[in-house]
Amino acid sequence: MTKPTTHRWYENSVFYQILVGVFNDTTGEGIGTLKGVEEKLDYLQWLGIDCIWLSPFYASPLRDDGYDIADYRAIHPDYGTMEDFDDLIEAIHARGMKLITDLALNHTSMDHRWFQESRKDPHGPYGDYYVWGDDPNRYPEIRIIFTDTESSNWSFDEVRGQYYFHRFYKEQPDLNYDSPAVHKEVLSLIDFWMDKGLDGFRLDAIPYLYERDGAGGESLPETLEFIEKLRAHVDEHYPDAFMIAEANQPPAETREYFGNGDRVHMVFNFPLMPRLYQAVATSQASPIIEIMPDLLHLPPGTQWGNFLRNHDELTLEMVSGPERELMYSSYLPDDSMRAHLGIARRLAPLMDHDRAKIELMYALMFGLPGAPFLYYGEELGMHDEPSLPDRYAVRTPMQWEPGPGAGFTTSDTPKLPIVGGEGLSVSEQRHDPDSLLSFVHSLIAARKAHPELGIGNYESIDVAEPSLLAVTRTLKAEDRVIPSDPISSAPLVCLYNFAPHPIAIPPQALAGVNGVGRVVIGSFDTAAEVHSGDALPGFGFVWLTA
Numbered sequence: 001m002t003k004p005t006t007h008r009w010y011e012n013s014v015f016y017q018i019l020v021g022v023f024n025d026t027t028g029e030g031i032g033t034l035k036g037v038e039e040k041l042d043y044l045q046w047l048g049i050d051c052i053w054l055s056p057f058y059a060s061p062l063r064d065d066g067y068d069i070a071d072y073r074a075i076h077p078d079y080g081t082m083e084d085f086d087d088l089i090e091a092i093h094a095r096g097m098k099l100i101t102d103l104a105l106n107h108t109s110m111d112h113r114w115f116q117e118s119r120k121d122p123h124g125p126y127g128d129y130y131v132w133g134d135d136p137n138r139y140p141e142i143r144i145i146f147t148d149t150e151s152s153n154w155s156f157d158e159v160r161g162q163y164y165f166h167r168f169y170k171e172q173p174d175l176n177y178d179s180p181a182v183h184k185e186v187l188s189l190i191d192f193w194m195d196k197g198l199d200g201f202r203l204d205a206i207p208y209l210y211e212r213d214g215a216g217g218e219s220l221p222e223t224l225e226f227i228e229k230l231r232a233h234v235d236e237h238y239p240d241a242f243m244i245a246e247a248n249q250p251p252a253e254t255r256e257y258f259g260n261g262d263r264v265h266m267v268f269n270f271p272l273m274p275r276l277y278q279a280v281a282t283s284q285a286s287p288i289i290e291i292m293p294d295l296l297h298l299p300p301g302t303q304w305g306n307f308l309r310n311h312d313e314l315t316l317e318m319v320s321g322p323e324r325e326l327m328y329s330s331y332l333p334d335d336s337m338r339a340h341l342g343i344a345r346r347l348a349p350l351m352d353h354d355r356a357k358i359e360l361m362y363a364l365m366f367g368l369p370g371a372p373f374l375y376y377g378e379e380l381g382m383h384d385e386p387s388l389p390d391r392y393a394v395r396t397p398m399q400w401e402p403g404p405g406a407g408f409t410t411s412d413t414p415k416l417p418i419v420g421g422e423g424l425s426v427s428e429q430r431h432d433p434d435s436l437l438s439f440v441h442s443l444i445a446a447r448k449a450h451p452e453l454g455i456g457n458y459e460s461i462d463v464a465e466p467s468l469l470a471v472t473r474t475l476k477a478e479d480r481v482i483p484s485d486p487i488s489s490a491p492l493v494c495l496y497n498f499a500p501h502p503i504a505i506p507p508q509a510l511a512g513v514n515g516v517g518r519v520v521i522g523s524f525d526t527a528a529e530v531h532s533g534d535a536l537p538g539f540g541f542v543w544l545t546a
């Protein structure tokens with residue numbers, strides 16, 4: 001039974017990221033559609049998904065797979081129509097699920113009308129919508145993000161006869177947040193989508209809104225202030241709305257995005273993500289133990305968005321040099337898998353298709369404080385396609401059925417190749433109790449039965465065993481719906497083994513369950529009793545109640 005909680009919906013929701021163009025094709029053109037997403041809602045509901053995140057589906061030349069938006073108020077014709085979008089929201093809400101979309105507000109596509117006007121007429125109404133200048137060496141402190149393709153953050157525009165600034169591809173000019181008109185445009189397009197009944201947004205590339213001389217151009221006070229403005233606007237008009245920041249920043253700065261609970265509701269857990277991989281690579285729990293104190297005690301109403309993979313490379317921009325080397329040597333067997341400073345691979349190949357390691361990673365994502373974000377296809381252990389350029393290696397079509405087309409399309413020429421692989425489709429896994437999909441399904445159910453995993457107290461237990469992460473999770477008194485409710489759960493004990501060999505469970509690890517744990521889920525039979533001295537298998541995990 002799901003236990004009560006006073007927290008807001010997103011704090012303990014399970015999210016699922018979809019790239020519309022590769023999820024489910026309903027036209028036979030080899031490209032996924034909004035209707036295709038709607039067709040698969042039963043599946044997502046069965047899986048236990050609370051909230052769907054759609055990556056950009058707006059009008060776009062797709063230089064950056066849609067993160068280069070040419071019209072914020074139009075649907076890319078390949079994906080369907082505005083009516084399809086309205087139908088999709090309705091169908092999602094009818095199932096009690098929620099929908100958030102992705103907004104790239106830092107930049108637009110060059111094809112956006114604002115840029116076309118801005119380049120033509122510096123003194124016209126759009127003249128200052130972008131960051132123009134005559135000196136391509138301005139802001140030398142600002143790093144280049146797409147190092148594989150761009151050698152400068154400035155490009156020359158022949159039409160205007162000036163340089164424009166861009167943090168990403170040269171086809172993605174940065175908007176100028178010093179222009180009040182840009183603020184107005186952004187608030188108005190937020191209203192446009194929220195008025196359709198959307199539940200919130202992912203704020204793409206949000207640290208980069210402002211540039212200032214002598215500064216690195218990330219997380220500037222002006223940027224954080226704009227986020228507060230956005231939040232105040234959203235709170236006033238859409239009090240249930242939710243915003244998650246994509247703020248790939250050094251760990252200490254990442255928390256800035258919560259403010260005092262007056263900036264975004266959620267921030268992707270970039271500080272934690274690489275440490276999960278480091279723990280598996282080194283068979284040490286310390287990378288996680290060391291970062292956890294920095295991640296606890298968030299302002300009320302805020303939460304981390306935990307993730308293992310997404311549509312980008314496994315980013316290594318914010319880890320130290322030695323950590324990056326460790327990640328390359330452990331997870332980058334071939335340079336073709338490198339993208340920018342990271343690794344463009346899916347989870348299963350990263351884990352050498354080792355089922356125990358994959359389950360361990362999932363147990364961490366669902367078991368550490370935060371709300372979990374699943375990337376489509378990862379619940380199947382889908383493979384990737386390293387020969388594809390940019391980050392398309394991890395963006396191949398969803399596999400619904402075995403065979404050509406993978407149930408994704410009837411076209412012989414899908415937009416992106418289908419990777420396939422025996423047993424790696426929904427229809428093959430859904431009714432197989434031993435499949436990864438069945439495991440993820442059970443894990444989500446276990447997570448939902450134990451809200452303390454997302455929002456409860458986190459206490460690390462000192463077990464003097466470097467490969468073992470042992471933690472106690474407890475619901476706090478304030479997590480009750482009615483103040484007179486008893487605190488609804490005894491502590492949950494979670495054990496994670498990063499060693500390839502079994503570890504005897506030390507007695508102190510089970511103190512929270514009075515020495516004997518009953519298995520919720522993990523490497524032992526469900527409901528079995530676990531005692532100290534029992535062997536937790538190599539790369540095994542277990543969640544235990546008293």
Ligand code: NOJ
Nearest residue numbers: 064067104168204205312
């Ligand atoms: C972050 C997105 O996740 C990535 O895919 C995109 O290329 C950049 N922001 C630019 O929008």
